[in-house]
Amino acid sequence: MAEVPEVEIIVRDLRQAxxxxxxxxxxxxxxxxxxxxSPPDFIAELRGRSVIAAxxxxxxxxxxxxxxxxxxxxxxxxxDLKLRPLGSERPPATLVVFCLEGGEELQLTDTLGYARVAVGRASxxxxxxxxxxxGPEALDDTFTPEVLARQLRRRGSPLKTVLLNQRVLAGLGNRDADESLWHAGLDPRRLASSLTTEEVARLHRAIRHVLEEGLSxxxxxxxxxxxxxxxxxxxNVFGRTGAPxxxxxxxxxxxxxxxxxxxWCASCQPTEGAPAEPPAQSSLL
Known part of the structure; x- marks a missing residue:
């Protein structure tokens, strides 16, 4: 599943290659x-054009x-997007192929067929x-605890729902939201507006840690x-129902x-009360 770290890695690779x-x-x-x-116009818009930034x-x-x-x-x-030699075998799930000068091609694939492309002016x-x-990008230097507090302050929905709202925080996915809340010791059912200043700071550190670890x-x-x-x-917890x-x-x-x-862990992520002790491999709390 492609979340922000996976997409960011592809972007960095595209800059290189x-x-x-x-x-x-x-x-x-x-x-x-x-x-x-339309597909014919899409092809015409790209044919012969150079990529100047990613x-x-x-x-x-x-x-x-x-x-x-x-x-x-x-x-x-x-x-998924892969750079392969021009004329390589196309997997059955290939949706679009972008041929590049220099004898290579980008293959966009998706086993579910949901991946999408578009081209147009920035506006x-x-x-x-x-x-x-x-909303703000969690990996940007401008994303601070104060920014996160402002985004959460007026949200009366569960934390998990709010963190996945792209208008609140851009790009945080299901996996990384669960992991961030675990690192921060916060119950995903807590109302976003109920967090204290200290809890928001913990959550901010946890989000950055999870994303940066994924990138590293x-x-x-x-x-x-x-x-x-x-x-x-x-x-730690994502997809591990029933595991310790x-x-x-x-x-x-x-x-x-x-x-x-x-x-989530019902013990380490209490709905109310003092935060849990940090895990041995993390100093986020």
């Missing part, structure tokens, strides 16, 4: 993967083109993809070049909150 190169051809194998414009907004990969337009790619749940992408409505290990998936990242998809908590051995709890699978 694709920026400065030109699209020689584009093949749309699954027309539904192109949000806009960036990320939440989980959107944004490739700036020499003509002032931008190619947006979103992996959704299980999308069009911002409006149609709702980029302008996204190059994510959980294979990168642009096919090299497997070293981060574990199932970490690494901190206290209490079985990990599971519940659907806001329609999303949620995992």
């Amino acid at each position: 694709v920026v400065g190169r030109r699209f020689t051809e584009v093949e749309v194998l699954a027309p539904a993967a192109v949000r806009f414009p 960036s990320r907004r939440a989980k959107f990969i944004l490739l700036s083109l020499a003509d002032g337009k931008t190619l947006a790619i979103h992996f959704m749940l299980w999308g 069009e992408l911002a409006a149609r993809l709702k980029l302008e409505e996204l 290990l190059r994510g959980t998936q294979k990168d642009l070049f096919g090299i497997q990242g070293q981060a574990k998809h199932r970490r 908590c690494p901190r206290c051995t209490t079985p990990v709890s599971h519940l659907r909150i806001g329609g999303r699978n949620t995992h």
